[in-house]
Amino acid sequence: MSFLDYFRSKRPASSAATAKERLQVIVAHERGQRNQPDYLPAMQQEILEVIRKYVPVEQDDVQVQLDENGNCSVLELNVTLPG
Amino acid sequence: MARIIVVTSGKGGVGKTTSSAAIGTGLAQRGHSTVIIDFDVGLRNLDLIMGCERRVVYDFVNVINGEATLNQALIKDKRTEGLYILPASQTRDKDALTEEGVAKVLAELKQRFDYIVCDSPAGIEKGAQMALYFADEAIVVTNPEVSSVRDSDRILGILQSKSLRAREGQDAVKEHLLLTRYNPARVSAGEMLSVADVEDILAIPLLGVIPESQDVLKASNQGEPVILNSEALAGQAYSDAVDRLLGEDRAHRFLDEEKQGFFKRLLGGRG
Numbered sequence: 001m002s003f004l005d006y007f008r009s010k011r012p013a014s015s016a017a018t019a020k021e022r023l024q025v026i027v028a029h030e031r032g033q034r035n036q037p038d039y040l041p042a043m044q045q046e047i048l049e050v051i052r053k054y055v056p057v058e059q060d061d062v063q064v065q066l067d068e069n070g071n072c073s074v075l076e077l078n079v080t081l082p083g
Numbered sequence: 084m085a086r087i088i089v090v091t092s093g094k095g096g097v098g099k100t101t102s103s104a105a106i107g108t109g110l111a112q113r114g115h116s117t118v119i120i121d122f123d124v125g126l127r128n129l130d131l132i133m134g135c136e137r138r139v140v141y142d143f144v145n146v147i148n149g150e151a152t153l154n155q156a157l158i159k160d161k162r163t164e165g166l167y168i169l170p171a172s173q174t175r176d177k178d179a180l181t182e183e184g185v186a187k188v189l190a191e192l193k194q195r196f197d198y199i200v201c202d203s204p205a206g207i208e209k210g211a212q213m214a215l216y217f218a219d220e221a222i223v224v225t226n227p228e229v230s231s232v233r234d235s236d237r238i239l240g241i242l243q244s245k246s247l248r249a250r251e252g253q254d255a256v257k258e259h260l261l262l263t264r265y266n267p268a269r270v271s272a273g274e275m276l277s278v279a280d281v282e283d284i285l286a287i288p289l290l291g292v293i294p295e296s297q298d299v300l301k302a303s304n305q306g307e308p309v310i311l312n313s314e315a316l317a318g319q320a321y322s323d324a325v326d327r328l329l330g331e332d333r334a335h336r337f338l339d340e341e342k343q344g345f346f347k348r349l350l351g352g353r354g
Contacts, residue, residue, distance in 0.1 A: 020284070
């Protein structure tokens with residue numbers, strides 16, 4: 001920074017800091033998905049179709065999550081039904 | 084026992100081939116017999132960067148298909164003793180590289196060389212997966228820029244799940260971060276991710292930082308690996324990286340702006 005810069009108004013938050021923040025969020029998110037089996041999205045789609053036969057739900061209303069606890073995996077299914 | 088090192092990145096245009104050429108040359112300069120293999124089938128370019136494009140007769144795919152012997156396809160580098168190049172094929176057949184074929188060629192190369200440097204194509208398709216599949220070590224070339232860092236993380240995931248070492252449950256592929264096109268002035272102005280930022284996100288050991296330099300383009304214009312230019316900062320940075328790869332301790336250089344004189348700073352000049 002030059003001597004003259006001291007008289008200028010303060011600069012806004014640096015774009016590098018924004019880049020780092022955005023990267024930390026997206027990388028953490030993608031690492032979470034990395035270990036899920038390939039069949040999970042297809043299975044989620046099929047489960048959604050079955051539920052839709054009975055109740056009108058949107059894609060976002062069905063959450064399928066696979067968690068590993070030591071030597072067993074837990075498949076968690078969350079469906080938000082319209083009230 | 085030969086070491087197989089893949090130079091990979093996910094994203095294109097970050098400096099994989101430049102880095103493969105520099106590091107392969109550096110290893111050979113230090114007395115280790117080395118071969119650099121171009122895995123970019125259909126988009127051969129290592130030959131141009133190494134300045135041997137007019138000497139390509141047979142290629143990697145010819146050897147896999149038994150149309151040529153390894154000796155016929157290997158190009159001996161004219162500048163550096165003990166360095167060879169195995170060029171990629173220009174075929175448009177995406178399935179030209181088979182796992183068995185690559186395994187066979189690598190097994191033969193392992194008998195002759197100390198280091199096998201695999202220059203990966205961009206992307207995460209078959210070619211990139213073949214380049215990293217047999218690797219003992221991986222140099223992940225990254226630019227201090229969001230899309231490059233994200234893609235590097237993706238390729239690290241593939242190394243950790245789809246490499247032979249991962250499949251067979253052996254020791255993991257040894258990962259190295261090589262940050263290229265680094266511009267210290269822009270980092271201190273807050274316009275570019277710093278080394279520390281990228282290390283924080285990718286969380287793998289730092290092999291080297293190559294400053295952005297006009298000498299890199301000059302080197303590729305001339306078909307001479309930039310590491311041969313010992314006056315160029317980028318050449319010196321690659322030399323340090325090769326020493327670190329061989330287990331030597333080298334302090335990181337070129338991370339800060341070059342010192343400017345008092346008057347230049349007073350007037351706000353930037354190098």
